[in-house]
Amino acid sequence: MLVKFFFLLREAGVPVTITELLTLLEALASGLGVGGPERFYHLSRTCLVKDERHYDRFDRAFAAHFQGAMDAFAVIARKLPDDWLAKNAEKLLTAEEKAAIEALGGWDKLMETLKKRLEEQKERHEGGSKWIGTGGTSPFGAYGYNPEGVRIGQDRSRNRSAAKVWDRREFANLDDSVELGTRNIKLALRRLRRFARRGAPTELALGDTIDATARSGGLLDIKWVPERHNVVKVLLLLDVGGSMDDHVRICEELFSAARSEFKHLEQYYFHNFVYERLWRDNRRRHSEPAATAEILRTYGRDYKLILVGDATMSPYEITQPGGSVEHWNPESGEAWLKRLLNAYPKHVWINPQPRGRWGHIQSLQMTRELLEGRMYPLTLAGLDDAIDALG
């Protein structure tokens, strides 16, 4: 049974290995995970998943695999409530709260409603104001503040109704294919910085020298290390305006992270696609343009070129002279992009559009072909890949 689950997990993109499966089996054999589906769920998650970003994938696979089994558990679990609820209520409710219940028509009536709710809950429950356990407007559940609320799904109760923790998918936003904040971007960019520390050993390593000298009994043994200089140079070209408006926030974050991370950062803006002119300050784009040819001359081949844009436009804007939406361009954008790519062999295009949409946009496909596939989505994983491609 677990072997099938194991392969289902791998299919779902959770990187589990045989070692981890064996660990889980060992844990089960030693009696852990007994006492309800939830325990088993927690134990298997502890053993098999090593990154909270994969929790959501795990939850989905778990739900898919154990659907039938859980229904069986649910039937058993539903037989308990009456007795258990009454007992728990004694413990949980203060005198005032009990008075409030009386005001609502008394305990029995509340319980009756609750039972009805539980009945309804046998069918699949997804959100809504009635579902017991996830708070909201229902008087039943652990999250409400209203005094007439009945706490179900409280921590210590192992017979939490049907225990669909995995169905709540609370970790959905931790999946790494979703967008990221400045800090995450910084950490991703930091990986570029490491490459800058390589080079010829030219600096005296004082600590190592003393250590080595002492180890060889006082004979001088000089050690060298490469100098620590951050030589990574980045030429960042950002698409602004038009279809990029949807992605402004994330691009701002990328930019501010890049700014603090690289000393040698040159940034220019373009609109939709690169042509003979770029500009440095978006407010003065018409008064102070910079000739692309001059940029090509100014910055050497050691610059790493990062283009950020959604590459979503009319195909003519790429292929045709005069295709630009803003002005008459004597040469096609394609020609200019090729020049840039030739001038900077280390280049990537980072695209804020979700990858799933890429196939449907013709101009995006064309740009991707021009870049020979070095286009990456603006997600943590995508940024990692982009930096690998730059390194």
Next chain:
Amino acid sequence: MSGEFRGTERYIATEELMSAVNAALVLSRPLLIKGEPGTGKTMLATEIATALSKPLYEWHIKSTTKAQQGLYEYDAVSRLRDSQLGDPRVKDIRNYIMKGTLWEAFECDVQPVLLIDEIDKADIEFPNDLLRELDRMEFSVYETRETVRARHRPLIIITSNNEKELPDAFLRRCFFHYIRFPDAATMTQIIDVHFPGLKRDLLSEALKSFFNVRETPGLKKKPTTSELLDWIKLLVAEDIPPEALRSDDARKLIPPLYGALLKNEQDVHLFEQLLFLNRRNAR
């Protein structure tokens, strides 16, 4: 096995956390803990040690920490100096080997709890350098050619703030648990534990305010459990009445003593703006 972990008087552990800790105890594997700051990652090791009455060894990692420092350090420089001064100690290399936290934990007479705090602060290779030590619970001392073996496999708790990705080989050897931000019910329990005599209405108002602040979109740093506890401590100390916290009060722009919750002037500014908008809409 000497009992299982069920939380302590001062530490509320969720069911899932307990099951993770107990799994690590039974199978004696390291437990890697991640979670938002302030959710009690570091506290956990201390509390496990108290609950199960085991000795605790703490190893706090900094960006300059090397794996070797946890095992032992050979002080070559003082040996060199001693040799020049003709100190007799110099004959025995053992005099210059300083035991690290891991070594001390390995030598403990009973099963200890070992905390490796903030492993992600160290160099990216750090976890890889500890693979064999964590797996076999032994290491060899090059200088004296001896092997140090753990008398009792320690329960190792490793915390991480996600600043660096940990290598797969390392992760395979650990159990993993992500401490989720507590929901309102758990939060109530946590506060009950820290402030037993707190008035009910103050508590519920404070919690409501707190979760409101947390849900404000775009906050740079969301307040966490430890900040909530600080804030309540302040509220109690200043004797703020529960009415002052009621958020539907349009005149109140911002919860009193908000400095304990919001740690960033942009956040305070953002929060004020949102409240201002709310108030204007309410009119």
